[in-house]
Amino acid sequence: MLKDLGTHKKGGVITERNPEYCTIRTRIPAGMITPERLRGIADIAERYGADAVQMTVRQTIELPHMPPDLLDKISHDLSSNGTPLGAERDEVKNILACTGNQRCIFGNIDATALAMEIDKRLFGKEMPVKLRIAVSGCPNACTSPMLNEIGITGKIEPIRVPGMCTGCGTCVEYCKEDAIAIKKGISVLDSSKCIDCGVCVRSCPYDLLKSSGPYYFITVGGSRGRHPKVGRELVSVRSSSVAADVVEKVVSWVYRRAWSGRLLSDQLDDLRFEKFREEIRGQIPEGELFRPGIVAEEDISAGTGT
Ligand code: SF4
Numbered sequence: 001m002l003k004d005l006g007t008h009k010k011g012g013v014i015t016e017r018n019p020e021y022c023t024i025r026t027r028i029p030a031g032m033i034t035p036e037r038l039r040g041i042a043d044i045a046e047r048y049g050a051d052a053v054q055m056t057v058r059q060t061i062e063l064p065h066m067p068p069d070l071l072d073k074i075s076h077d078l079s080s081n082g083t084p085l086g087a088e089r090d091e092v093k094n095i096l097a098c099t100g101n102q103r104c105i106f107g108n109i110d111a112t113a114l115a116m117e118i119d120k121r122l123f124g125k126e127m128p129v130k131l132r133i134a135v136s137g138c139p140n141a142c143t144s145p146m147l148n149e150i151g152i153t154g155k156i157e158p159i160r161v162p163g164m165c166t167g168c169g170t171c172v173e174y175c176k177e178d179a180i181a182i183k184k185g186i187s188v189l190d191s192s193k194c195i196d197c198g199v200c201v202r203s204c205p206y207d208l209l210k211s212s213g214p215y216y217f218i219t220v221g222g223s224r225g226r227h228p229k230v231g232r233e234l235v236s237v238r239s240s241s242v243a244a245d246v247v248e249k250v251v252s253w254v255y256r257r258a259w260s261g262r263l264l265s266d267q268l269d270d271l272r273f274e275k276f277r278e279e280i281r282g283q284i285p286e287g288e289l290f291r292p293g294i295v296a297e298e299d300i301s302a303g304t305g306t
């Protein structure tokens with residue numbers, strides 16, 4: 001347990017360029033906040049002299065130009081409002097999420113609910129490195145999950161089932177990856193181009209494109225900033241709860257193994273990421289590990305597609 005060094009040393013408090021002030025960052029998982037809490041933040045900002053608040057890249061709200069000598073009171077008021085101090089230092093920072101399948105037509109998973117669950121389990125945990133987590137409901141990746149230390153993307157793999165394909169081309173029109181073609185009067189999927197966005201599954205008027213359900217594609221070691229890096233694939237799992245379990249395991253692994261002073265993305269090889277990946281895969285309960293199963297072109301041709 002680290003020593004409590006006082007409110008001014010906490011992650012949600014950032015000393016400004018003019019050190020007579022600090023900016024206070026709040027904790028708002030998935031950027032979701034009730035109207036009541038939003039009004040509460042406005043009241044607190046006004047009470048302590050801010051004439052504006054600022055939305056952050058990580059979906060939180062910051063109160064600028066706060067007086068450092070009133071930090072304890074401001075922190076107390078924010079906690080009472082249900083929007084406590086956020087995180088900024090080497091810790092698990094505000095969890096990002098897009099609207100996911102609750103509102104977005106492209107959403108394959110409930111990104112917000114998963115972000116809330118991860119927040120409940122891990123927010124603010126002190127770490128040897130900054131640890132940013134983002135969830136996106138589909139491969140459009142609006143929260144850039146692969147540029148975070150841990151990213152989760154909701155995907156759906158299309159499976160072309162045998163049936164009376166009319167060759168209408170609706171699925172071809174919907175696929176932005178050029179992964180479906182009409183050959184000999186029927187649709188054929190090209191798995192090498194498909195990114196599992198699931199759009200075609202919802203497009204076929206004859207229900208010939210199916211899926212085995214959404215899955216959660218988890219990446220580790222991405223980063224934005226000066227030298228952006230795309231995260232590496234860790235594992236894909238079938239349920240939200242197992243996805244949250246995997247995130248917890250990754251955080252625990254980073255906590256135990258990573259060195260401070262370097263981004264996680266710069267030390268993955270030193271941490272023997274590939275070995276960790278094998279270990280994690282071995283720990284996923286039977287039936288929860290996603291394994292791709294796109295029907296090969298030959299199988300489709302051999303089926304009853306025409
Ligand atoms: S990532 Fe996909 S599901 Fe999320 S908001 Fe963007 S398009 Fe919608």
Ligand code: SF4
Nearest residue numbers: 175194195197198200
């Ligand atoms: S799931 Fe694959 S084939 Fe279907 S629309 Fe998306 S990229 Fe195209």
Ligand code: SF4
Nearest residue numbers: 165166168169171204
């Ligand atoms: S799979 Fe469905 S949408 Fe695609 S060409 Fe055949 S009938 Fe049309």
